[in-house]
Amino acid sequence: MTDHAPHPATIPGYIDDKDSHLTRLRRIEGQVRGLQRMVEADTYCIDILTQVSAATKALEAVALGLLDDHLRHCMVHAANDPAHLEEKLSEASSAIARLVRS
Template identity: 45%
Template sequence: MSATEKKVEQHYGYHEHKDAHIKRLHRIEGQVRGIEKMVVEDRYCIDILTQIGAVSTALESLGFQILEEHVKHCVAGALASGDEKEAQAKSEELLEAVKRFAKTR
C-alpha cells in the first residue's frame, strides 16, 4: 500500500463530524465577509467589534470541538495501542496543541 493510499484511508477524530464542521466554517466565512462589508460601508466601530467577537467565539468553539475529538480519537487511540513511544508522542503533541490554542485566546 502506497503512502497516498494510506493517507486516503486514514481518518482523524473530526472525520465523523466533518460535514458539520465544514458547514460551521462556511457560516464563519459568511460572518467574516459581513464584517468586511461593514468596514466598506463605514459602519459604527462597536457594531464591527461585536461581530469580530462573534467570529472569535465561533472559531474558539470549533477549535474546542476539534481538540476534544483529537483527544477522544487520536490521543486515546495512541494510549490504547500499548505503544509507549506513540502514546508519549501523542501526549506531548496534545500539550503543545493546548498551549498554542490557549495563546489564541
C-alpha cells in the same frame, strides 16, 4: 503552521463530525465576509468589534471540537504505543497552549 499529515492508514479524529465542522466553518466564513462589508460601509467600530468577537468565539468552538475529537480518537488509538502516545500528548498540549495564548 506545521505539517502533520496523518499516516495513510489513519483516519482523522474529526471524521464523524466532519460535516458539522464544515458547516460551522462556512458560517464563520460568511461572518468574516460580513465583517469586510461592515468595514467597507464604514460601520460603527463597536458594532464591528462585536461581530469580530462572535466570529472569534465561533472559531474557538470549532477548535475545541477538533481538540475533543483528537483526544477521543487519536489519543485513544495511540494508547497502546507509549512513544506514539507521548507524541500525541505533546501535540495536544501544544494545541491547547496555542488556544490559550490567542
